Amino acid sequence: MLKEKLNALLKIDRRWIFLGLAVVLFGAIMRPLGLINKKISRDTQNAYDFIDKLPAGSFVILSLDYDPATSPELNPQAMAVARHAFRNNLRVGVVTYAAGATGLIEQLFSVVPAEFKKEYGKDYAIFPYQPNAIATLTQMASDFYGIYDKDKDGKDARSLPVMRGVKNYKNVSLVVCIAGTIMVDWWVQYAGDKYGVPVIAGVTAITQPGYGPYLQKKQLKGLMGGMKGAAEYEHLIQTPGKGTSGIDALSLAHVMVAALIIISNIAIIILKYL
Amino acid sequence: MSDTFLIAGAWISAGLTIFLFSFLYKDNPFFKVAEHLYLGAGMGWWFQVYLYGVLKPKVWIPLMNHDWMVIIPALLGLSLITQFIPKISWVSRYGFTFLMGYGSGLAIPAYLATDFINQIGGTIQPFANLAGMPAFALFNAILVAVGVICVLIYFFFSVEHKGAIKKASNVGIYFLMIYFGAAFGNTVMARFSLLYGRFDTLYTFSASKYLYATQFILVGMIVYFIAHALMNRGKKETEPAH
Numbered sequence: 169m170l171k172e173k174l175n176a177l178l179k180i181d182r183r184w185i186f187l188g189l190a191v192v193l194f195g196a197i198m199r200p201l202g203l204i205n206k207k208i209s210r211d212t213q214n215a216y217d218f219i220d221k222l223p224a225g226s227f228v229i230l231s232l233d234y235d236p237a238t239s240p241e242l243n244p245q246a247m248a249v250a251r252h253a254f255r256n257n258l259r260v261g262v263v264t265y266a267a268g269a270t271g272l273i274e275q276l277f278s279v280v281p282a283e284f285k286k287e288y289g290k291d292y293a294i295f296p297y298q299p300n301a302i303a304t305l306t307q308m309a310s311d312f313y314g315i316y317d318k319d320k321d322g323k324d325a326r327s328l329p330v331m332r333g334v335k336n337y338k339n340v341s342l343v344v345c346i347a348g349t350i351m352v353d354w355w356v357q358y359a360g361d362k363y364g365v366p367v368i369a370g371v372t373a374i375t376q377p378g379y380g381p382y383l384q385k386k387q388l389k390g391l392m393g394g395m396k397g398a399a400e401y402e403h404l405i406q407t408p409g410k411g412t413s414g415i416d417a418l419s420l421a422h423v424m425v426a427a428l429i430i431i432s433n434i435a436i437i438i439l440k441y442l
Numbered sequence: 443m444s445d446t447f448l449i450a451g452a453w454i455s456a457g458l459t460i461f462l463f464s465f466l467y468k469d470n471p472f473f474k475v476a477e478h479l480y481l482g483a484g485m486g487w488w489f490q491v492y493l494y495g496v497l498k499p500k501v502w503i504p505l506m507n508h509d510w511m512v513i514i515p516a517l518l519g520l521s522l523i524t525q526f527i528p529k530i531s532w533v534s535r536y537g538f539t540f541l542m543g544y545g546s547g548l549a550i551p552a553y554l555a556t557d558f559i560n561q562i563g564g565t566i567q568p569f570a571n572l573a574g575m576p577a578f579a580l581f582n583a584i585l586v587a588v589g590v591i592c593v594l595i596y597f598f599f600s601v602e603h604k605g606a607i608k609k610a611s612n613v614g615i616y617f618l619m620i621y622f623g624a625a626f627g628n629t630v631m632a633r634f635s636l637l638y639g640r641f642d643t644l645y646t647f648s649a650s651k652y653l654y655a656t657q658f659i660l661v662g663m664i665v666y667f668i669a670h671a672l673m674n675r676g677k678k679e680t681e682p683a684h
Binding site: 183186189190193194197198237238239240241267296297299302303306353356357358360361362372373374376377378381384385387393394395396410413414417418421422425 | 466467488491492495496499500548549552553555556557560561563564586621624625628629630631632634635636637638639640641642645
């Protein structure tokens with residue numbers, strides 16, 4: 169009798185698991201539990217500390233290279249970093265090498281700068297999508313305006329007050345690359361290692377373990393990984409956003425998956441010795 | 443007017459998301475519509491990206507400003523298209539040769555410096571400070587060095603894996619397994635994050651402001667599946683070939 173029930177449990181229609189997962193995630197969105205994200209990882213803390221120590225007026229390149237497919241993980245990271253930069257009165261130049269990011273960048277910068285009364289052209293500038301990232305990164309080492317002579321609206325980039333004194337990487341205090349692509353590797357290779365520009369990255373949880381060697385060698389000054397990284401950064405800047413609210417749902421979904429793994433393994437062990 | 447667009451956008455977004463998710467239950471015409479729409483819209487979108495993001499600013503505008511130098515890279519780029527015409531496909535070799543040479547010249551030195559030499563340095567460097575090293579840092583350095591050597595031995599196929607080599611290679615497998623486990627765990631977390639992103643959007647569009655788009659479409663889908671099941675009761679269902 170028990171054997172049959174356990175066998176039935178192991179052969180459960182996977183659509184019940186999908187439904188269970190949907191209920192758990194939707195439940196957490198509708199009724200947030202407010203699970204506290206107490207532990208801040210060392211790499212997120214390092215990213216926060218590095219940006220926090222930059223003097224006001226420093227020029228930071230924000231390379232936002234993600235599209236709608238990875239935006240649930242990366243958009244909260246970008247929002248948190250942009251908020252931190254504006255709060256500390258840093259100058260921000262936004263670039264992208266992912267064509268799908270342009271709309272998301274517009275959306276993000278229609279919200280965040282207004283919170284800090286920052287003006288376009290004076291405190292930040294957005295540059296158009298460039299198709300060949302490696303050529304662009306190489307060009308920027310000698311002359312930023314050789315590739316970005318105009319901003320996204322076609323205005324002369326040199327005339328923007330935010331770009332005052334910025335000619336090449338020597339005038340860039342930090343690059344923050346938030347990417348669902350290989351862009352982080354390229355920023356490290358073509359700007360970080362070659363010209364000594366500090367690089368901080370925000371990546372998806374899938375690619376996060378692969379950046380361990382860059383962190384160990386300090387080629388990356390800090391790293392945010394997935395939605396957890398976003399939640400940690402939001403906690404550090406004390407501005408909860410989508411990352412923080414998403415952690416509830418993620419935690420519950422993980423509990424559900426862990427419970428399913430444990431239950432099915434116990435069932436297999438019982439069946440083996442029954 | 444803008445409210446109408448907002449509501450229409452919400453209904454399209456919620457509808458397409460639910461249509462695509464409906465495949466998890468079973469294949470249906472709504473999923474097919476969303477799938478084909480996605481492919482078509484994607485192609486159209488990339489076409490305009492190349493037209494307005496590459497061709498216009500990088501070729502057309504410079505030509506209009508009498509910058510004739512862009513003709514050379516433009517011709518090299520165009521030469522790639524000739525591979526579709528067998529008689530003159532040899533012309534594409536010029537474009538590919540340029541791409542190979544330029545790409546290799548940029549990538550190889552950068553990759554060697556960042557991902558090879560620097561990483562070897564990163565594995566050895568901690569042992570230069572053995573005297574002042576805390577116990578945990580020493581353990582960490584040894585673990586990294588042993589891991590690197592054992593994994594390299596696992597992938598070293600020029601000698602037969604037996605004796606000490608086999609043991610080291612087996613240790614390498616454990617290091618690889620730990621990495622794969624960590625990567626898989628993170629992959630699960632990433633997929634849940636994406637699912638959360640879509641559910642969060644669906645929840646947003648369930649508000650009265652969007653005329654309850656999510657609820658109406660979800661109920662519509664459920665009604666369709668019930669009606670479909672009732673109409674086909676007793677019939678043997680066959681999965682269409684994909």
